[in-house]
Amino acid sequence: MATAESVLKPDFGSKRKHFIFEEHHDRLRESIRSFVEKEMAPHVEEWEETTFPDSIIRRMGELGFLGLSMPEQYGGQGGDYFCNFVLAEELSRAGSGGTTMGIAVHTDMAMPPIHVFGSEEQKQEWLVPAIQGEKILCLGITEPDAGSDVAGIKTRAVRDTHSGTGGDDYVINGSKTYITNGHRADVIVLVTKTGNAGTYDDFTLFLVPMDAPGVIREQRLEKLGMHASDTALLAFQDVRVPASAMLGQEGKGFYHIMWELQGERLIGAAGCVAGAQRCFDKTLEYALEREAFGRPIGKFQAIRHKFADMATKIEAGRQMTYTTAWRFNNGEYPVREISMAKLFTAQMACEVTDECLQIHGGAGYMREYGIERAWRDMRLNRIGAGSDEIMLDVIGRSYGL
């Protein structure tokens, strides 16, 4: 119960705590934080050049971090969805957007569809070793001629009724681009077209082993940021898979992948808030130390107001994301609010990293401070997993427009 005295004293210093998190989340946070500080942060510069090593995924598997909300029967920790938030938030503290993205593709993008739509055999073959960190996953939606317009993809899977296999094989032809983990993955969750009706029922997902004959990992794509991740252009030339490689229902692939994208967008929003907060914290420290005209730059009203503005927007993004996660965890499917959170936090985080770079002055432009990396890495969030424009369209259409 607040006393008159405590009411009069603002508690700026009190520990941040949100109602979605309980004590066991705090313990999880501590152990991930210690792993990030000891085993990731010291290598971040090196991974910008080499990309992060596969051994990080194996190590995270050993520590039980890869299947936090997956059932125990598959080697997961059986936790709630908020555990994935804790992971996303803590990983972002390493300051390597590329590494965080590669891990998130594994845990929060490719893994959930295998868990939800996969057969028991598929779960044993791919989910169990993915949770152990022994197998790496990637997700193939985007193609050279179709990104935002998912229904415009051309990769086709055709049932083979002629080769004496009893019609039990599919032959896949096409290509995918910008595929994160594409060079290191053991399997891809692949979106293909199987129908010709020109409707959303034409699509089917497959689990395609990346060492299957005809899967060609073309060049490693060079990019603005996220350098610690690998990004692949992939070709599929007469790739033969058994019908048992189909993930989920035939003809329901479009709906399956739209469901997958909701989790991808929400975890992305959590990463944006955490990344923005990290940049803010680093910049606040800098602004209290760096002096100009005889005082710390943070003491100028113009700079103080920048911090106030950033803090307010980060907090708005956090509340929006947590509340939406709470609904998602309760089994709701709040597509409108997920789109809002994805849109708002991506724009907010890009604005915040840009202001943080500005407050650092020339130092912000130098690699040494890590702010320019955050600025470059963050920019992807307004494009990947559904661009700002696509989010606006989803939100607008949800009102019947």
Ligand SMILES: Cc1cc2nc3c(=O)[nH]c(=O)nc-3n(C[C@H](O)[C@H](O)[C@H](O)COP(=O)(O)OP(=O)(O)OC[C@H]3O[C@@H](n4cnc5c(N)ncnc54)[C@H](O)[C@@H]3O)c2cc1C
């Ligand atoms: C580093 C990186 C990693 C990625 N990782 C993966 C991955 O692992 N797997 C995967 O499948 N994909 C991945 N992507 C692809 C990413 O999801 C797409 O780039 C994104 O969906 C946009 O598609 P596009 O690049 O084809 O742009 P386009 O669809 O060509 O869009 C170009 C521009 O037009 C706008 N636009 C398009 N349609 C509309 C519309 N209807 N109204 C208004 N504006 C519109 C877009 O917003 C954008 O500004 C990755 C991309 C990058 C850059």
